[in-house]
Amino acid sequence: MKRKVGALEKVDADLSSLQYKIRRDPTSYKEDFLGQYEQYEAQRQIFMQAPASVTDTGIVSFRDLIDFIAHVADCYPIDAAQFPEDLIQLVGLHHEHLGSELREKVIGSLVLLRRKDIIDSPRLLQTLFPLLISTSSKSTRALLYQKCLSDLRTSNAKTTNHRLNRTFQTVLSNLLTSDRTSPKGLWAVKITRELWKRQIWTESKAVEIMKEASLADNEKIVIGGVRFFLGGDKEREELDDESSEEDAIDMGKIKHQIGINKKTKKKARQMENAVATVKRKERKKKQPHPLNFSAFHLLHDPQGFAEDLFFKHLQNTKSRLNLDQKLLVLQLVSRLVGLHKLTIMNLYSYFIKYLTPRQPSVTAFLASLAQATHNLVPPDVLESLVKKIADEFVSDAVAPEVASAGLNTIREICVRQPLAMNYTLLQDLVDYRKSKDKGVMMAAKGLLGLYREIAPGMLKKRDRGKDATMGLRSGEKKEQRFGEEAIGQIEGLELLEKWREEENQRRIAAKGDEVGPGPSDNDVDDADGWEFDENSGSDSDSGGWQNVSSDGDANDDDRIGGPLKKARHDRTSSVETEQEEEEKQDQDADKENNPDQGSEAARLETAVSSLATTRILTPADLAKLQELRLAASINNALPASQRRRAAAAHQAALQRHVDDPLTAAEIEGLASLSSKNTKEQRIAIAKAGKEDKDEVKKSTTARRKEKKQEQGKSTTNREKARKKNFLMTLGKAKGKQKKSLVDRGKVLKAHKERGKRGGKRGNKG
DSSP states (O other): OOOHHHHHHHHHOOOOHHHHHHHHHHTTTHEEEEHHHHHHHHHHHHHHHHHHGGGHHHHHHHHHHHHHHHHHHGTTTTTTHHHHHHHHHHHHHHHTTTOOOHHHHHHHHHHHHHHTSSSHHHHHHHHHHHHHHOOHHHHHHHHHHHHHHHHHHHHTTEEEEOHHHHHHHHHHHHHHHHHOTTTTTHHHHHHHHHHHTTSSOOSSSHHHHHHHHHTTSHHHHHHHHHHHHHHHHHHHHHHHHHHHHHHHOHHHHHHHHHHHSSSHHHHHHHHHHHHHHHHHHHHHHOOOOOOOOOGGGGGGGGHHHHHHIIIIIOOTOOOOOOOOOOOOHHHHHHHHHHHTOOOOOHHHHHGGOOSSSSSSTTHHHHHEEEETTTTTHHHHHHHHHHHHHHHHHSSTTSSSHHHHHHHHHHHHHHHOOOOGGEEEEHHHHHHGOOOSSSSHHHHHHHHHHHHHOGGGGGGEEEEEEHHHHHHHHTTTTTOOOOOOOOOOOOTTHHHHHHHHHHHHHHHHHHHHHOOOOOSOOHHHHHHTTTTOOOOSSOOOOOOOOOOOOOHHHHHHHHHHHHHHHHHHHHHHHHHHHHHHHHHHHHHHHHHHHTTHHHHHHHHHHHHHHHHHHOOOHHHHHHHHHHHHHHHHHHTTTHHHHHHHHHHHHHHHHHHHHSOOOOHHHHTTTTTHHHOOHHHHHHHHOOOEEEEOHHHHHHHHHHHHHHHHHHHHHHHHHHHHHHHHHHHHHHHHHHHHOOHHHHHHHHHHHHHHHHHHHTTTTOOOO
């Protein structure tokens, strides 16, 4: 009996068992909890008086008591009210003297109390973040960083906690601005970048924190802030793509497996969970997409930010950044200038010393120069840079890779500012289209094609091409002036209007009515039962409005004009008459070549203006508009293979956003055509081509079989029978040979009957 009592006492002394009992019945075990809490208080006082003199046994028991009280503190909120403050005081004052296990246990207990809502998130973050920037333990820093991010994500899981976000963002901003040379600000960069990537912080306050980081004096903090602007949005998009790919569920595969395998409750639960997940994803897809603005668009003062970056890190001779780090800053400044169309005149003169083929990472400098160009940059500033690039990179004395990179850079600059090119230099560069090197030839043809589109007047007549010549003659293509902005309109809207009109006429013709002109189907729907007077401005008895000039106005005009006004009017009318006659002659000449051109252009212009001002384009209209643009950009006279390549290239050009940077790889794009491949590269290309050929030669059955295997489906019974071992099928074959004529007749008769009723499953009738 004594041994049984001792065993029971041992169970009661076990903290895990006591914790289980308290969770089930807190009232009955309150005295036991208070006894353990008194032991915790005694050991805490001993530790606070002499942290370094505590033995290992005392530390183990102290750690177990902290863990025990943290798990059951919500059962006795009044008795354990002081427990969270004790832990905060303990870890705040003596975190350097605490052992690694005890320190991690205290931090974990604070996080557990936060999950039980005993302390709130601001209190937890106020405790953990100062430890994060002050502790010297690497493992503790990693733990604190993870706990801070986890708490912020949990607090913003259901709804955005604006109050907590603003408070913590203010702490991070003050950390960066209080001491710009301190490396502690690196934690502000890491936390902000991670929360931006996970779309928890998407407002301008987070961008301002990274702006302050980019203007710090510590090299690591500066590069962290610059990399955020150059790649933060891309990281966010990649994380979304990865999450969508990982969570993909194949419902067909699950249904097939459930239909084939044995039906169990576990399989049924898996099916229910999969259906619920798919439905939740479908609801999420139908929800309106949040507007995730790029970090560049959330800057309050991009002009001031770009100037501060340039003068502090690039032009400052005391800057401690190396060449690679300066190149990153230069890329950021260039993207800001190009995207927001800023003006920093010293920026372009800064590029001159780096525009040589011997410069390391020269293609990155060339891409930055092209990125910093826009149509508001004075052409005389860019003309000297274009001339230097042409002298240094484009000549017969340099390698073909260098020449193609130089021509690509000049083309990218002229795309953004066509006036940076002069007539003489353009003729010299266009002549390189006759080069024997393929990369140089294609780069020169790209420059030629660009000026055929934007400024064909700068080319010789033989180089303009048919479309450009006709555009110049009709006046559609005019030379762009400095600072001229295009009229804001939707590209290709006339194609949508023309398509709508054709659909309208086809619908009317299908109904058997008379085909009449109509700008849109909405007009047809609205015009049911109504008759319109086309001559609304003429004199009629229809009761409409008529423009009547007042007698006072007419008398005033006659009185003010007099003979002087009449003479001036006669001279003006004679000049206008001459101009109209010349324009009429030009139009008559154009009409002889294309008689429907003038009426078609006027009709489309009126239709487009009415469509843009009277109708809101739906997502279906926008999708159709993109399809019509793609079809219009492809010449139907080309072969099918060339049309497919042109369609793919045009689609890639449409997908490229205006915010996307111009990279060094795009500048070097055609250089790969000039360089000769090594033996290993040629072998790799040949193997890749062979794999593609094998893929093309696969039969339909083989493709179908691979598709089934990817979906997790099995083969048919006939395919399984083919793979069966010969000895396994030998008995069946011998049995067929031993059949008598009567048995064979029965089999044939049954086969005919099955065929009449549609096979074994009876698919007929």
